[in-house]
Amino acid sequence: MRDVIIVGAGPGGSSVAKELALRGYDVALYEKRQEIGAPKRCGEGLSSSSIERLNLKIPRHCIRENIKGAIVYAPNGKSVEISFDRVVGHILERKMFDKWMAEEAARAGAFVRAKTYIKELLFENGKVCGVRGTFEGEEFEERARVVVGADGVESKIGKMAGLKIRSNPQLMDSGYQYEMANVDLEHRGYLELYFGNSIAPRGYVWIFPKGKDVANVGIGIAGDHDRPAKSYLDDWITTKPGIRKGSILEVNAGGIPVGGFLKNMVTDNFLLVGDAAHQVNPIHGGGIAESITAGRIAASVIDEALQKGDTSARTLDKYNKVWWKERGEKLRKIEKLREVVEEMDDETLNFLASELSGRDLMEFTRGNRLGKLAKILMKKPGLVLLARKLL
Amino acid sequence: MGGSWKIDRERCLRCGACVSVCPADALELTEQGIFWIKERCTFCGICAKMCPAGAIEVKR
Structure with missing residues (x-):
C-alpha cells in the first residue's frame, strides 16, 4: 500500500510527487507516454515572475x-x-523541463515510471483506494491512501472519480x-x-x-x-x-482549457491537479506555473490529511478552498477578460492597439488594470456593454 | 441514433482534445491512439470541431 499514487508526470504531477516524497511519504508517479515531456502540447513559455514566485532552479539545458x-x-x-x-x-524545452521535474521527484524519493498506463481507479465501499494499470503488457493493481489525477486535458481518472470535469x-x-x-x-x-x-x-x-x-x-x-x-x-x-x-x-x-474552473476538485481519497482541473491562465493559455502552484497546494493538503489519518473529501476540501483563494479568484477575473476579448471585432482590436501601451497589455494578462481597459472601451458608445462585463 | 465516426490516423496527433469535450465519454486516449466507443457515441460532432488537426469526420 502506497501513501500516494499520482497519475501523469507533467509539471503538476511531478510537483505533487516531489513535495510529498520530500516529506517522507511512499509516492509513485506514473506516466502513460514512453517518454516524459514528449510530445509536448505547449508553446513552452514561462515568465520570470512565475519562476521567482515558485522559486524554481531551472537548469540551463531546459531553457532555449x-x-x-x-x-x-x-x-x-x-x-x-x-x-x-x-x-x-523564458522559452523552455519542455522535453527537458518535464524530465527535470520528474528527476527531482525521483531524487526526492518518489518511484517514477514512464510507459505505465493507468486504466482504472479501484474503489472500496464507493471510495477511491488505488489504481489498475498496465506496464509492459502486464496488468497490475496498486492500492494507495490518496490518488492524484494529473493526467492532462483528457483526464480519464477525474471522470472515473465522479468529478464533473468534462469541458464545454x-x-x-x-x-x-x-x-x-x-x-x-x-x-x-x-x-x-x-x-x-x-x-x-x-x-x-x-x-x-x-x-x-x-x-x-x-x-x-x-x-x-x-x-x-x-x-x-x-x-x-x-x-x-x-x-x-x-x-x-x-x-x-x-x-x-481557457476557463470553467472546477468548484470542486476532490472526492474521498482523490484530487485533481493541472490541465485535468482546467488550471490554465485563460488569456494566454499558459499552464506550467498554474500546475506547479496547484501541485504544491495539493501536496501540503495531502500531507496534513495523511498526518491526521483522514483523507476524506471533507479534509481534502481544503485544497479547493486554498486554490480558489490563491489562484481561482484571479483566474476567474482573467476568464472574464477573455470573454470580453472574444467578443471584440477587428475594428475594436485595432482601436485598442492604438489606445493601449505594452505595459497595460502585460498587466491585463495577469488580471490587473482591468478597470483601465473598461474605461477605454467606454469611450466608444458601441462598446459600453462590453466594458460593463469587466466591472 | 445513428451515424458514422471516422478518424484519419495519419492526421491524428493523439493530443486528446477530442476526449476532453466529448459529452458522452465515448472517446479515450490510449497509447495506441484515440479509442472510439461506438455504443456511447451520439454523433454530435463536437469532437470533430475541436480536433486541431481536422482528423475526425462525423456524420449523422
Whole structure:
C-alpha cells in the first residue's frame, strides 16, 4: 500500500510527487507516454515572475531562449511593443523541463515510471483506494491512501472519480503548432502575437522564439469552429515568407482549457491537479506555473490529511478552498477578460492597439488594470456593454 | 441514433482534445491512439470541431 499514487508526470504531477516524497511519504508517479515531456502540447513559455514566485532552479539545458518582451499585432498590422531592459521570461524545452521535474521527484524519493498506463481507479465501499494499470503488457493493481489525477486535458481518472470535469467546447481552445527551424525572426528574444478574427477567430497566432532561427509557430482558436486550427495556421504561414521557408521539426496539437474552473476538485481519497482541473491562465493559455502552484497546494493538503489519518473529501476540501483563494479568484477575473476579448471585432482590436501601451497589455494578462481597459472601451458608445462585463 | 465516426490516423496527433469535450465519454486516449466507443457515441460532432488537426469526420 502506497501513501500516494499520482497519475501523469507533467509539471503538476511531478510537483505533487516531489513535495510529498520530500516529506517522507511512499509516492509513485506514473506516466502513460514512453517518454516524459514528449510530445509536448505547449508553446513552452514561462515568465520570470512565475519562476521567482515558485522559486524554481531551472537548469540551463531546459531553457532555449531568454525573453525580453513581446510584440502584439492588431488585425490592421499596427503593433504594440512590450519591452523590458531585462529578461522577463523564458522559452523552455519542455522535453527537458518535464524530465527535470520528474528527476527531482525521483531524487526526492518518489518511484517514477514512464510507459505505465493507468486504466482504472479501484474503489472500496464507493471510495477511491488505488489504481489498475498496465506496464509492459502486464496488468497490475496498486492500492494507495490518496490518488492524484494529473493526467492532462483528457483526464480519464477525474471522470472515473465522479468529478464533473468534462469541458464545454466553448471553454476549450483548439491549438496547433509547428516547431520550425531556419525561420527569419525579426525580433530575437521577443514573443510575437497576431490577432484578428480572420487570422485566428477568438484567439491568436504566436511565434515563440527558441533561438535565433528556431521558433514555436502556433495558433489557438475557439474549439467550436467548423474549420480546424491547423488550416488557419497553414493559411497564415503562407502569408509570411520568412516563416514559410522554414522547416518543420515537430508538429504539436492540443486542447487548451481557457476557463470553467472546477468548484470542486476532490472526492474521498482523490484530487485533481493541472490541465485535468482546467488550471490554465485563460488569456494566454499558459499552464506550467498554474500546475506547479496547484501541485504544491495539493501536496501540503495531502500531507496534513495523511498526518491526521483522514483523507476524506471533507479534509481534502481544503485544497479547493486554498486554490480558489490563491489562484481561482484571479483566474476567474482573467476568464472574464477573455470573454470580453472574444467578443471584440477587428475594428475594436485595432482601436485598442492604438489606445493601449505594452505595459497595460502585460498587466491585463495577469488580471490587473482591468478597470483601465473598461474605461477605454467606454469611450466608444458601441462598446459600453462590453466594458460593463469587466466591472 | 445513428451515424458514422471516422478518424484519419495519419492526421491524428493523439493530443486528446477530442476526449476532453466529448459529452458522452465515448472517446479515450490510449497509447495506441484515440479509442472510439461506438455504443456511447451520439454523433454530435463536437469532437470533430475541436480536433486541431481536422482528423475526425462525423456524420449523422
